[in-house]
């Protein structure tokens with residue numbers, strides 16, 4: 001069993017920053033982040049050629065419809081001027097400005113002898129003006145004869161070109177319509193398409209391997225007969241639900257989920273799974289076996305196979321999160337219980353996935369006003385860290401801690417709602433993350449804890465993260 005007193009403990013921010021720093025040192029760097037760093041630093045032809053080869057593995061071309069949510073690898077430019085001809089702005093009557101130019105203000109030309117196609121013509125919204133016509137008035141200002149060959153108008157255009165859109169007024173050939181690094185939204189896709197682009201180059205999705213470990217795990221759906229409970233095949237087992245969690249988050253964040261079968265709590269099986277995972281994935285999530293139990297091997301195996309970033313972190317749930325780099329691939333170690341795993345994926349997997357795609361790793365937190373006091377207790381509370389019943393409570397692990405600075409952060413669930421005064425209000429929700437009560441939470445925050453640290457008071461602004 002590992003000597004758990006030799007733990008590197010980091011905050012979540014430090015753990016992410018140090019993992020990325022380790023990845024940035026690799027010759028090819030990490031995903032598109034590495035390609036961008038290389039492109040910025042490439043000085044000679046060989047370096048540029050190398051960078052191009054690296055980039056080739058990281059970019060794919062997809063149809064515009066498939067590009068929503070993806071990160072653009074390169075700037076997208078307009079292929080031609082739009083509109084590509086003088087275009088009618090509204091459903092209109094096309095006219096010649098010369099028929100109005102010399103008339104006194106408020107006077108209209110006599111249209112009695114006007115011939116359709118010569119002196120006027122129909123012109124509709126968004127289509128090219130009929131040849132030779134330069135100005136338009138909206139059709140509401142024209143009375144059209146039953147045979148549609150004659151008109152009477154009751155208003156004049158304001159100037160030459162009124163009611164029309166000139167060539168290139170929306171975009172010019174070569175204009176940058178969307179910048180590299182942007183995430184394609186439906187509206188951005190429309191602008192890209194309007195520039196005559198049917199497909200775009202995007203950063204390929206990071207492949208995220210998930211390795212569930214645990215002798216007690218079983219996939220759900222095992223038949224249960226209440227009349228013969230002793231023959232229940234999953235007696236004393238846990239249903240493996242974190243695959244669903246990781247898959248859902250990974251796909252929501254733009255990744256490709258790479259499933260692994262349940263791995264037994266043994267050094268050799270965990271090692272074999274990690275070896276295969278770093279071969280097929282850009283990021284690996286190693287689940288459970290993170291704590292101090294006799295079957296907990298995750299940290300030992302990571303230490304043996306690669307470079308350890310940290311063994312644990314300063315928050316709960318998720319205290320036993322770890323990070324390592326094996327064969328250039330980051331490994332995120334998360335603890336087993338799903339309540340905590342959900343946050344640690346937000347804390348560690350998401351920034352790595354974003355960094356892989358060349359995005360800013362961390363997402364900003366939203367300020368909200370605390371609406372009422374936090375309920376007492378909860379993860380990381382004094383009771384949990386060195387309470388009175390010595391044999392039942394885990395001891396404080398950093399007793400040398402500097403007083404007045406937080407030594408631990410408890411994740412607290414919140415319901416954040418808009419208030420009438422235009423602020424966001426955060427209502428604490430009691431209960432341990434993952435419990436039924438906390439399913440109503442739409443956000444959470446990290447509550448600093450430790451000797452001399454005061455909890456935020458109602459009315460204080462706290463920084464929340466959306467769930």
Ligand SMILES: Nc1nc2c(c(=O)[nH]1)N[C@H]1C(S)=C(S)[C@@H](COP(=O)(O)OP(=O)(O)OC[C@H]3O[C@@H](n4cnc5c(N)ncnc54)[C@H](O)[C@@H]3O)O[C@H]1N2
Nearest residue numbers: 212214238239240241242288289290291296335336337394
């Ligand atoms: N003596 C101590 N015991 C524990 C400590 C400690 O500091 N000292 N920490 C506790 C905390 S906090 C956590 S969190 C857990 C961490 O456990 P592990 O990450 O080692 O995970 P396991 O022990 O294998 O499993 C814990 C729990 O989670 C369930 N699990 C595991 N994988 C999955 C999955 N893929 N899907 C759903 N559920 C899963 C597993 O069956 C267990 O019920 O350690 C505490 N103990």
Ligand code: MOO
Nearest residue numbers: 317318319320340
């Ligand atoms: O690490 Mo545990 O996830 O603190 O609850």
